[in-house]
Structure formats: C-alpha cells, structure tokens
Amino acid sequence: MLPLSIKDDEYKPPRLNLLRKVSGWFRSILSDSTSRNLFFFLLLNLSFAFVELLYGIWSNSLGLISDSFHMFFDCTALLAGLAASVISRWRSNDTFSYGYVRAEVLAGFVNGLFLIFTAFFIFSEGIERALEPPDVHHDRLLSISVLGFLVNLVGIFVFKHGGHGHSHDGGHGHSHSLFNGGIPGLNHGHSHGEHGHSHGHRPLHSHDHGHGHSHSQEHCHDDHQCDTLQAKGSNKQILEGVFLHIVADTLGSIGVIISALLMQNYGLMIADPICSMLISFLIGISVVPLLKQSIGILMQRTPPSLDHVLPQCYQRVQHLQGVYSLIDPHFWTLCSEVYIGTVKLLVAPDADARWILSQTHSIFTQAGIRQLYVQIDFAAL
C-alpha cells in the first residue's frame, strides 16, 4: 500500500533549531537550478552593493553610499522572490489548504509594485534634478557604469533562455538618482542602472509554482507526469522572466553610459534627468504585463488560456444525457498552469450521477483542469 501522504512536519522548518531551519532553506534553494542561479545572482548583487558601500565610505562620497543603499533595497526584492520560491515548496497544512504555491504569484505582484514605486521615485528625482541641476562628477560614474554593464552581461549569460518573453518584468536601468539633490559628489542618478542588479522579482512572479512540486500532490494525485511537466514549465517561466529583466537592465546600463559620455564630452547636464525619466518610463511600461497577469491570478480570474476552451466544455457537459444545465462555473488559477474549477450541474432525477461525474471530469481534464469539483443537484420533479 503506497503511502498517500507524508506528514507535514518533515518539510516544515522546525521551530526550535534555527541552524537547522536555515540549512534546510539552503538545501532547498540549492536543490533547484533556478533558485540556485537566483541565489548566486543575489549574492553577486549584494557583494557589489557592499563593495560600493565600502568604497563610498572610504572615499567619503555620499552619493555612492546612498546608491549602495538603493542597491540593497533592490536586493531585498530579489530576496523576496527567492524566499517565495522556497516557501512555495512547503507542504500544505491546516491553515494553507492549497499549500503555499501562491506565494510566488504574490511575490511577483509585490515586486511589480516595488518596481512601480521605484520608477515613480526615480521620475520624481529626475524632475528635481531637472529643476536644480546638481554638480555632477563624472569620472567615477563612467567606470561604475561599465562595471554594472558587465555584471548585467554575466546575468544574461547565466539566465540565457530564448523564451517568448511572455511576462516582462521591470527593466531596471533605473538611474536612481538618489536623494542628493544639490550635493556635489558622484551623480548617482545613474549609478543604479550600472549595477545591473537583476531584481529577480520577475522570475518568480506568477509563472511558477515550486519546482520539485510537493504541492502537485494535491493537484495531480496519481499523475506523476504532471509533476515533472509542471516543474519544467515553471522553471522555464522563471528563467524567461529573469532574462527579460536582465536585458532591460542592460539597456538601462547602456543608456546610463551614453548619458555619462554625453555629460563628459559635451557637458550636457540635462542628459542626466532626461535619462532618469526615460528609464523610469521604461520600467513602468515593462512592469505592466507582469502586474496585469498577477492581478488576474490574484483576483481569481478565469485563466486566460482557457478562455476559449471553457465554453466548449460547457456545451459538451450540457449535452450529456440527463444534464439539464450547468450553473455557476468558477475557474481560477492557483498558480501558473494549475487550474481549479467548480461547477454545479442540474440533472434529471433519474440521471446516472456517477457517469455524469466521470464524463464531466474527463471533459474538463482534456481542457487541462485537473482539480474540479462537480456538484450534482437533482431537480425535483
């Protein structure tokens, strides 16, 4: 007799031993290639931020210091995505009957929000600078830009994946012109894009649901195939997202480099704020698809990929013998590729409930919905 479930506790982090907890997380992160890559990229960004911070303290440049803090802020977002990928692998329990798979959708959404906020912030800083152009020191700017561009290239190389770029996430060339309105020093209005922090937010957004999928236990009970399929699908989405993200970041870096060159060679101080504003627009626009998708999932919207299939399914079910009508269908996405549905069927009092049930299930399974709840209501004659 196969064990049908495994007790929760072995996968839930034990409360008592912090070390064991943390090492459990590490094991979980390192077990999957995507989260491993993200983790190392996060480390890369963090180290870059630290280096910048130390350099800023050493050379007493406030701009560098505040820019490094901004980088930490972005690393937080990346960390959130990583955390989501770990959390979404936890088993379901009493409080989370569907498990934690939605964590990634939520993380993607929150990261998208952070990105919008960042874009808004950069834009406002750009305006401030346009009104009061500060003194900009370019010498260090260019070198840092180039360094950031290189980091981005590393990211592209690591996360290379030719995807169809479905969900695009926020490009980050954000020139975070930081708070130093008027303070002489390095102009960090651009130093941000340079650090090419790939905010991995993107990747972990809606499209994946844990790789090693412990949750698929509930979704595809007997279907071991669907585990691997889903895991592959989710990884693909993540990598795609990160790739797009890094590409956007690289473009941002290039923009920063160009503006730095302009400033150096032609003294066009206005290039800085204009670049900031352009980049904030870019970020804002690229975040919109991500947000739309996450919002759709979180609002329990019918899965877009099923929009055409579902009416046909309804038709087929209604043609089943004994079925009077199909009422109240609800289909929603739990996380990417996992759809859950409930329908109510009004059936004749002498109908064969079992047969109808099995037929309905097979009809919807063909459409890709594996978790379905069909309520049979016998019409009173």
Place this chain on the structure above:
Amino acid sequence: MDCEPNRARLMCMLWLTFGFFVVEVVVSRLTSSLAMLSDSFHMLSDVIALVVALIAVRFAAKTQSTSKNTFGWIRAEVMGALVNAVFLTALCFTIVLEAIERFSEPREIQNAVVVIGVGAAGLLVNLLGLCMFHGSGGGGGGSAHGHSHSHSHVSGSNSSGQWLRKKKRAEANKLSGNGSSVRDQEEINILVSGSAINGVNPDKQDVFGTCRSDLLRDNSMEGLQLNGISVLDDHHDEFGDFDDSASQLNMRGVFLHVLGDALGSVIVVVNALIFYFVWNPCPESGPCINMCLHDHCIDREHLNGTQSNISQNSENIPEAGPCWVLFLDPTLCCIMVCILLYTTYPLLKESALILLQTVPKQIDMQLINEKLRNLEGVLAVHELHVWQLAGSRIIATAHIKCRDPTAYMDVAKRIKDFFHNEGIHATTIQPEFASVNSESRISLCELPCKTQCALKQCCGNGEKSSSDLKLETPSTHSLEVIRESPEHPNIRTERSEAGSNAVKNKDTQYESAV
C-alpha cells in the same frame, strides 16, 4: 458595507490632498526649497494611495460575475489594501534612506517660517483625513495588531448591529463549540449576510448599494428547490452581500497612509519650530564657523578665511547654533518609520494571507472535517478546501463520499446547512459514490450494490443506466463497505483494500489534500 460614504470620503480627501500637493509644489518653486519639493512628492504618494483605494472600491462594486471574472471583482479591495500596504512599506524604506543621508550630511532648513506654515497646513489636511477615515476603517487601524481580522469583523457587525440581532440567534448558538463571543458575533454577521441575500436580484448594483441598510429580506425567493436547497441560495451568494470587513481592509490601508503623512507633517512642523527658536544661524555677512555641516568646501573656505581672524578676535565670530538640532529631523523620521511599520505590518499580513488562499482564522479545519465525517450518510471527506474570497465571503469545496445518489440527496442538504452554520455560504460539494481513490477521477467500477452491477456497465463505457438505486442497509461509518459483486471480482480485492485502509485513507488523504 459603506460604499457610497466611502467613495465620497475618498473623493473628498483625494481632491484636498491633490490641491495641497499643488500648493506645496508652487511654494517650493517660489522659495526654491528642495525639501518642500520632496515633501510634496510625499503628498503625491498619498494621492496615489487614495486613487488606488478609490479604484479598488469602484471595482469591488462590480460584484456581478462576468465571464472572465466569475467571482466578480470583490477581491479588488483586498488587492487595494495590499497595494497600499506595500506602497507604505516602500515609502518607509525611502524615508529611512533619506534619514541616513541626513545623518551623514545634516542640512539647515531655509525659510523656517514658510516651512512651519506649510507644514501646519499639511497637518490640518491630514488630521481632517484621519477623522474622516477613522470611523470606518480606522477602528481596525488602531487595534490593528493581533487578530485584526476578527476585530474588523466585530466592528463591522457592531456598526450594522440592529439588523443582525433579529436573525437566528439560536442557530448561531449551536455553532462549533468555540464559545468566544467574538466568533459568535462574526458568525451572526456572516449568517445574516448569507441568508439575507436571497431576495436580491442578480443585478448587483442594487445589492451593493444597499450596503448597510435594508438587507432584511428573508428567504423569500426560494425559486427552484433542489434537494430542499434553494439553488438560488448559492447563486445569490455569488452576487451576494458584500461584507464590511473587506472594504474595511481597504480603508485601513488608506487610513494608515494618511496617518503616515500626518506623522510626517508633525515632524516637519516640530522640526521647523525647534529650528526656528533654537538654532543660531550664521549671519549672511561676515565670517562664521559652522562646525555642524561637514561640507568640505565650505569648511575649508571658512577655515582658511577665518584662520587669521581666529587668532585675532575669537569672541566676535558667531558659531552656528547647537548641532543636535540638525540631527533632530532624521531621528524623528526614524521613529516615525518604526511606528508606521508597526501599524502597517498587520494590514500587510492580513491581505497577503487572504490572497494566499489561506483558511480564514475563524475556521478550524480539523473540527470541520470531524463534524462532516460525523454527519449521517457521509462516509468520507476528501479534498476539503476552505478559503476566503474577501471579507466574510468564504468558499469551500470538498468531496463527500456517499453510498449512492439517493443517500447523497439526503445528506446534501445537511452538508449545506452545516456549512452555512459555519459561516461558509458558497460551497461546492462533489459527491463520490463509495469509490476507492479519492481523486477526482472516480473509478466507476466500484458499485456498492449487488443489484445494480448487473444493469450498469460502468467502467467508463459511457453507457447511461437508470439510477434507481435502492437504499442499502446502512453500514457503519467505518467504511466497511465490502459488497460481494460477483461480476467484478477485481472490485472485491480493491474494495477489501479500501475497507481495511479506509479509515486510514480518510485521514491520510485528507492530510495530503488539505
């Protein structure tokens, strides 16, 4: 729920804040004060938060299900609350960064009087906003710690108290053994909202408009009776009464935002006042030593310029005022950030938990599972999921294993009633007829009754047969439903397995599914 008043309040506050934002921008340009400009951007963020809340309220008004959004847009308010909470957190982070920057490079305030004036005006606007929003969502905001969820329920039910009490108290009393009064009140609230919706027409605009008022209709519209359960019961659940607490979540988000802004204004005013009275600025003409500003250029210049002077007459050189004044601003900012984060965290957690499809706090899954299993006619419960759509709209789905369709017809009503008692009004129960695996795919070859097997060729052949199943002699609930089916010997073996592991099956499968 307070929809119209809410919307009015939001619009009012929105225009007020936006107007003030414009004023601040103009003033900042006139006085060329960068600090005021950045403060005005904080106001702008407030405006954005209000816009988000307004959009959420607008969307959530559309409780009618559309083809794309079968649940309607009810969740919009939870999303609005989450967006505001996240926004607030990001804002706090920004403020921290600014404060750190100020710590390392303190700045004097120029035009302290103007700053005081504008700061006071901003404070007034924000206090007005606080008063406006304190009534609805703010109550939850103050007590936003711990079980904010139940609090918001309670406050919601309190505010619409009269019509609640008219309803079935008795039923509320026989609820799950937990006797906490908070839960009872919640249950009543949910119960009433659930049963009161039946008279409502699917044109949800009306429903939404009735918010707190006349939802006193009884179950007048029984309509199509199925199994003794009004199908419109559930149907209207979908369009049904929208709860106070979700909108309260949204309003709480706005309230917290306005609170943050108010605190910011307080800090600005306090700081400017202290600066005005305590600080001795450097006079514009003449030499001056300013030891507080670590401005390399100025320091050097001054030192160079004043070195000769110092040696001559040290008493005449004014020194810029007490340095600690310059550090007051960032310190206060840090305190404010702490306060804000402390009050925002519960909101963030609550809306995030709803969006993560968590079982609502007041529902005890183990208890529900047990009670369901104890119902007569229920052999097993699988794949029980309970989640919260928004506020008090709770949705549950489960597989209930029964002996046969007739038994199912009997027990279906009881199951629905049970869920209604728990406060869950939108349920979808899938019957399973004593099959082995609990998966959605029911293997049809397990039929518990000997007489039927001859008639039905069930194993997925698609043949329809009559479903006049006779009632079996009721077996015990221990799932020993082994029947002799000579036509299907394989069933017997599977069934025996099922029989022996049945009890275990129930539990383990429940665990795996839940």
